[in-house]
Amino acid sequence: MGQGGGICADEKELVRTVKAGISLSAVGQCLLEKSIAGYKEIEFEVVRDQKNQSVIVCGMENVDPVGIHTGDSIVVAPIQTLDKEELEMLRSAALRIVSALEIEGACNVQLALHPYNRQYYVIEVNPRVSRSSALASKATGYPIAKISAKIAMGLSLDKIVDRKTKIAYAYAEPELDYIVTKLPRFAYDKFTEADRTLQTQMKATGEIMAIGKSFSESLLKGLRSLEYTAHDLTLDSLRETGIEVLKDRLQKADDERIYVIAQAFRKGVDVGEVHDLTQIDHYFLECIQNLVHLEKVLANNPLSIDYLQQAKRMGISDETVSRCWGETEEKIYQLRKNNHMLPMFDLVHTFEASDALKTPYFYSTFLHAEKKKPGLEKKKIIVIGSGPIRIGQGVEFDYATVHSINAIQDMGYEAIIINNNPETVSTDFSISDKLYFEPLTLEDVMHVIDKERPLGVVVQFGGQTAINLAAGLEARGVNILGTDLQAIDRAENRQQFEQLLDDLDLQHPSGVSVTNQSDVFKAADQLGYPILVRPSYVIGGSRMALIHNQKQLEAYLHKNSSVQDCHPVLIDKYITGIEVEIDAVSDGKTTVIPGIMEHLERPGIHSGDSIAVFPPQRISKASKQKIVDATIKIASALPIIGLINIQFIVKNNEVFVLEVNPRSSRTIPFFKQTDWGEYGKACHKLPGRAVA
Template identity: 45%
Template sequence: MTDHKNQKIKKALLLGSGALKIGEAGEFDYSGSQALKAMKEEGITTVLINPNIATVQTSEGFADKIYFLPVTPYFVEKVIEKERPDGILLAFGGQTALNCGVALYESGVLERYGVEVLGTPVQAIMDTEDRELFVHKLDEIGVKTIKSEAVNTIDDARAAAARLGYPVIVRAAYALGGLGSGFCDNEEQLVSLTEKALSFSPQVLVEKSLKGWKEVEYEVVRDRFDNCITVCNMENFDPLGIHTGESIVVAPSQTLTNEDYHYLRQLAIKIIRHIGIVGECNVQYAFDPASMDYRVIEVNARLSRSSALASKATGYPLAFVAAKLGLGYGLFDLKNSVTKETSAFFEPALDYIVCKIPRWDLGKFHGVRREIGSSMKSVGEVMAIGRTFEEAIQKGLRMIGQGMHGFTGNRELSIADIDHALAEPTDKRIFVIAQAMMKGYSVERIHELTKIDRWFLHRLANIVSTSDELSLCDKLENISEPLLRQAKQQGFSDFQIARCVLKDSMADPENNILQVRELRKRLGITPVVKQIDTLAAEYPASTNYLYLTYNGTENDVNYLHDHRSIVVLGSGAYRIGSSVEFDWCSVNALLTVKKEGWRSVMINYNPETVSTDYDLCDRLY
């Protein structure tokens, strides 16, 4: 086999993303750490610029040299002057690194010091970041984008909106997490939003609103030999109009037909070939399932939070592979380091469902608006894995730490409040849907108010109907074995079951939970441990990437019972006051456990973290 690696690269500079912010959090610590590992494996000296001391990538053993400096053109140039790297990696530090890299390229710094951009060429990055270039580029291959006009003044924005017709969406170019964006139904709203957006960015986009269409995303990988695969596709539970970072996201998509899925997949490959991405990128679509009409919303020529989710959801080491492709390797040269058995040229096949749910901390602020929309407010996210949508979403809703009740069982709302909260989404919308269903709203009525796909709503209705059936039992011994099994397969916790059945006697919840557990074990209803093998068990794979489910009959792993395992508990979703620093603690604990010759076991459900990376511990739950 020929070695396609770029032999000229002896020293590489990696740009981090700096301080954690909304829309740019732990996922870039994870992608940067993987990229550093990939470089190290090739014997390349690595230099990292990242002033965030709480990250894993800035700790000992990852980069050869670390500069705790701002990721800005001025400081990066000083480091380039001193270190003289052969190559620079821009795709692993979020929008911060990307914008900095583009500035260094445009000012001629990279050329002056002979620094090669590894991976996607800067021109391709500019083609995806600058709206006009992007639309023009996709027009060349007849791919549809959302009708939009780039403007620099309020008067131009007025004229653009008049041409496009209201409603429109306003968004700042080169911005992070939908900063300064929003929907406008009239000129007054347009003026106030445009003023705000222009304070963040010199260029503002006014585009036609497609609120209510589906939002679908594909993670695509391409090497310099033009080989492409799609690693994962994801679908937003919420329709277009709510930022992906604010949305519940399901992978793989559940409501697309086979024809829809392959149609969008082929388009994604066509797009990234034309733009010339090398490594990884994601393509976001607005999709109208009624007519198969679509628009490309955007292409991110870098790793994103969605890529971290896709990587954890499929067990495909996206950032690691992207870094190797940036060095010139082909997909056919690389092994998938998770399965160890298959080439990186394999498209993962999933026999499970992954559900990502954002977590907000809006309760910590006075006077904050709880509505969610095109600008991100969530501070963290959780990822749940199950064999059915019901199981995955209920697990996820408990993981965000906003109550033990899963989908059902939150506070009462009036009908007027319910209608308003369904039509104008807030951070609590999923619980409002449960309230509406318990008050007798039909799936059709909820669909009209929310535009959420009926498939998801029917699945949520299944949970409510099981909850109603349990409520009729009034004593634990009255629950039949099939009903208890069904409840567990739909993700009900023992607490939820106790609450449904023993409504009036929840003064001692601990005891009630134990009673449900005892009944369950007596009936032989226990969970099994399943492996994420990324190949839907079609090929052998040796992963120790695991989840628990009641939808199965046997464990995928053999337990040795040799008392040589040590469990490290992760800290779950990022929230204000608990974020990447505890990921750093977990990772260091795991590395120490391993070093001392014990089996390291990680339990965590945050897809943005380094601790949920497949190769840091012996077993990952």
């Protein structure tokens, strides 16, 4: 992923980079090459068989030029800015390379093209499936890994046929009538002090994919899918930034570059100057400039149906329109519905089905799309996925999503997934009865719900992403299956949660919830240091800190200044002891507890970063029973209908409840692989309350 490399502008940077490269090299060597920073970067995903038959599955263009790792770049498919001759030249080069290397299976070829002439260089060739292979597979509907496996087993492209139609499909090159955009997801919300500069070393932790009929529509759907605080091209922290600072940031790329570009256009910087500073093609810059211009037009024409329709066709969200007009998002939604302004859903044409057997793999668009008849018409259940991989929310939640889909299908229902992560199993079109590749926002999810009209929606398998949608969905009349919104709020809301524990006579660390910074210091003095400080309604310990004194608390508040009434800051008295964790499943009356995990690290180190053992080694039998009893009480009192994750601290045989997560957790796959053993038997001894 580019570790130890970099672009060197002078001798000082050369010395620093080479030292780092040699230290990381297994053979003590560092490769020096001519810099081609600023060239257009093009990728091809190619599949070849032993007969020298090749297919270019997908051509992709990096919005960012060479010099930024492709994993950190916005990527678009199909290629947008090359003319026919340039495209054929690079395609031919990719095919010749794959043939000369005698690749059998998947191969990723990366090339650099000079922006003003036809000179090109080969950057690298990956003779295997790559990160881009998943993106290309989901973008085209061509199952690259599956085809590569069949080639490895001796089949050729012309012999790989559809099992139902007997038509050879693997030798057909996909053609896209839509635009796919990949955006990287960074973890700087966790690592606030990290170097955010983007160069040849990859820094993204995950990515999303969005599909639209235009680059603008696809880009904005992608920005909403990232689940940052910004759901469009506006970043609040840039509002007061001066032009010279913006220009400097354009020249030195970082993770906020797309927002900096938009802000530069708002400040009057023209496309030519932005191009000179970024080397991003004029086409992409003009699309961004048009979106910025339309925002201004919207602001000057409140409640205009014509401009609202234009905004939706460009991909602008209700949230953005509501900000421009000073209206509620709910009012914009109702205005659109009253004017029949809803998206249509088009098919991604997969290559495992003939025209008569279309795979139900959909994306929404407000531009013209041919209306397709829905597939199966059984009773429907929608499962909301977990979105992009990031620290605290990874593929463990996708595991739960996929298994929930299997269970729903086994019960005879049509199972539908909404998700946007190309790296996950849930976004394989063969997993569910229908797949919708959409942002996981209230607006975009409601579009699917309005179309499908399911019996209900399941939110507990998609981590905090899906849980955060529960209130908005219920407010719009959607049936939330499993644990209801009231139970979710009782677990997530600090005051309600502590009241619940008090009512159940369960111990918990002393703590308070505050909604302004002046009260933070009063609470800290009242509780006594050390304290744990964190925002509510977060996952993965985001902005959580162990504070030992007032100076550290002042520093924490300086970095985390946005204390809001809707999401207050939680302050807990820090308790030393042994941290333990359980996952359980309940129907509100009967609770199944597969086991107890013991953390080796002290409390205050996030459970996701702690070594844990199963079964626990230092917990007494009496403490184990207290944990089991507390789990049953909490699951029954909320009540939980489905999964629950609870974390405890055990100190001197006393058990304290730390937190309750009314959803799937990271540890669900772990318990799937274990023998329930002792703890299942212990639960079974409590008739009518818990079983193994």
